[in-house]
Amino acid sequence: MSGQRIRVEVTDQHGTVAEVFDPEDLRQRLRPRQRDQLGALAGGLVRDLAQVLGRGEDDARAVAVAQLMRLQADEAAYERVAGRRGLLPL
Numbered sequence: 001m002s003g004q005r006i007r008v009e010v011t012d013q014h015g016t017v018a019e020v021f022d023p024e025d026l027r028q029r030l031r032p033r034q035r036d037q038l039g040a041l042a043g044g045l046v047r048d049l050a051q052v053l054g055r056g057e058d059d060a061r062a063v064a065v066a067q068l069m070r071l072q073a074d075e076a077a078y079e080r081v082a083g084r085r086g087l088l089p090l
Contacts, residue, residue, distance in 0.1 A: 010066040017073040
């Protein structure tokens with residue numbers, strides 16, 4: 001998948017969040033050991049989540065990505081609101 005970007009959209013009752021990932025850019029920014037550690041961590045998360053959900057790893061991976069994106073969206077929303085209220089510098 002070299003040179004291709006991945007667009008991920010997650011929609012729930014709060015709205016839609018989208019993110020574009022460039023796997024090649026991420027690969028270049030991480031050292032080989034970091035990539036290995038990140039891969040092992042993600043693999044363990046997906047396996048454990050699949051077991052808890054009683055579903056396959058593809059479903060578990062989708063749930064994990066959706067949750068991470070929702071957390072990112074919540075953080076961005078918090079920063080926007082706090083910035084408007086003068087609690088955080090914009």
